[in-house]
Amino acid sequence: MKKILLIAALAVQSLGIVAQTKAVRVESPIVSEKDFVWYVEQKEAWKEATQRNPQDETAWLNYYNAARYMGWFGNKTDSLTREVIREMGQAIPNTYTFNYCNYRAIMGGHGTGETDGDKYAEAALAMLPDDMRFFDYDQWVCYLAMKGQEQRMAQMAKRYFDSGIYSEAVLRYNYNELAGMDEGGILFANGDAAIIPKWLIQEGMGIHKDKTVICVPFLAVKEYRNWLSRKLGTDFPQLENGGYESYSAYEHILMQTIIDRFGSKVYFSSTTPQETMEPWKDKLYNEGLLLKYAKKPYDNLAVKRRNVEERYMLEYLLVSFRPEWTVGQRLSANYAVLLADLLPYYAKHDQRRYDWLMRLLVSGITNTSLDEEQKQQYMNLLIDK
Numbered sequence: 001m002k003k004i005l006l007i008a009a010l011a012v013q014s015l016g017i018v019a020q021t022k023a024v025r026v027e028s029p030i031v032s033e034k035d036f037v038w039y040v041e042q043k044e045a046w047k048e049a050t051q052r053n054p055q056d057e058t059a060w061l062n063y064y065n066a067a068r069y070m071g072w073f074g075n076k077t078d079s080l081t082r083e084v085i086r087e088m089g090q091a092i093p094n095t096y097t098f099n100y101c102n103y104r105a106i107m108g109g110h111g112t113g114e115t116d117g118d119k120y121a122e123a124a125l126a127m128l129p130d131d132m133r134f135f136d137y138d139q140w141v142c143y144l145a146m147k148g149q150e151q152r153m154a155q156m157a158k159r160y161f162d163s164g165i166y167s168e169a170v171l172r173y174n175y176n177e178l179a180g181m182d183e184g185g186i187l188f189a190n191g192d193a194a195i196i197p198k199w200l201i202q203e204g205m206g207i208h209k210d211k212t213v214i215c216v217p218f219l220a221v222k223e224y225r226n227w228l229s230r231k232l233g234t235d236f237p238q239l240e241n242g243g244y245e246s247y248s249a250y251e252h253i254l255m256q257t258i259i260d261r262f263g264s265k266v267y268f269s270s271t272t273p274q275e276t277m278e279p280w281k282d283k284l285y286n287e288g289l290l291l292k293y294a295k296k297p298y299d300n301l302a303v304k305r306r307n308v309e310e311r312y313m314l315e316y317l318l319v320s321f322r323p324e325w326t327v328g329q330r331l332s333a334n335y336a337v338l339l340a341d342l343l344p345y346y347a348k349h350d351q352r353r354y355d356w357l358m359r360l361l362v363s364g365i366t367n368t369s370l371d372e373e374q375k376q377q378y379m380n381l382l383i384d385k
């Protein structure tokens with residue numbers, strides 16, 4: 001009997017070894033979306049890796065990222081990420097990884113109590129690794145843009161573009177957004193995938209540089225407002241002077257100042273939160289992938305057809321030659337959401353164009369790794385037309 005129990009115990013131990021989670025590089029959910037359990041498992045796996053080798057910067061970075069992305073699921077992980085930063089500060093102070101992670105933690109509101117994130121950002125920028133990855137480029141392009149350091153941002157954005165790391169599908173989608181804008185257009189946008197790739201296109205390819213891409217969340221930063229004021233030649237009221245009901249009210253005043261100056265040259269990304277666009281919702285017209293501000297109604301569907309037929313490059317939707325980021329796949333499927341309303345017109349007036357667009361939109365959905373239920377939801381948008 002004792003022998004049987006011993007064998008059983010050994011079997012359980014063996015299963016425990018087999019079931020032990022393998023540490024896998026933790027990518028941004030923009031690149032590869034995972035569930036909460038996966039991040040929990042990776043946090044533990046990478047924590048163990050840091051304990052085995054406390055000087056392993058790669059292990060610390062992945063440990064921090066796993067803890068951070070657990071918070072995307074509404075779980076209270078601030079104390080956990082703070083603890084990771086404290087542990088990291090003891091193990092690898094004065095390293096690129098510590099400065100990078102500490103800056104992100106401070107900006108995300110889960111640092112260890114410090115408020116001056118800039119000193120960590122600049123310390124990290126002074127020791128950039130030769131082999132930078134997605135997290136590095138994304139962080140520093142945004143930091144430099146937010147600080148209004150246009151020349152440094154442009155250099156980083158070009159280096160990012162030249163690295164070949166960025167998703168081709170996301171770049172192409174953003175290219176099409178820029179291509180549909182009027183010359184000298186002003187774009188309000190939120191979200192990494194709606195802003196960063198446009199900067200990469202402008203600085204890496206040297207095209208569409210006449211358009212100004214405004215990161216709405218950055219309007220809270222004085223250095224960014226000052227840079228934007230100089231670029232647009234427009235004076236802005238200053239948040240620091242007070243007198244505003246809320247920050248949201250101040251943000252809308254800033255945006256209205258720009259709209260008053262540039263009028264119909266102003267656009268909004270379709271991914272902009274509704275509350276951000278609320279004051280102008282009755283004056284925004286869909287021209288394809290973007291919403292354009294206009295005081296009076298006009299034939300925006302004619303402009304949308306022009307964009308689809310003449311300005312957008314859509315054939316990339318037919319085939320993908322490499323695995324795509326999660327956000328790239330969602331954007332490819334999003335063409336069906338934004339362009340499906342052209343199908344009835346083409347069905348009535350141009351069967352050849354209808355067949356062409358339908359094939360592209362269907363391919364944009366089916367060539368993704370979205371689950372079948374999600375694909376069907378997008379397909380229903382086309383079937384209903």
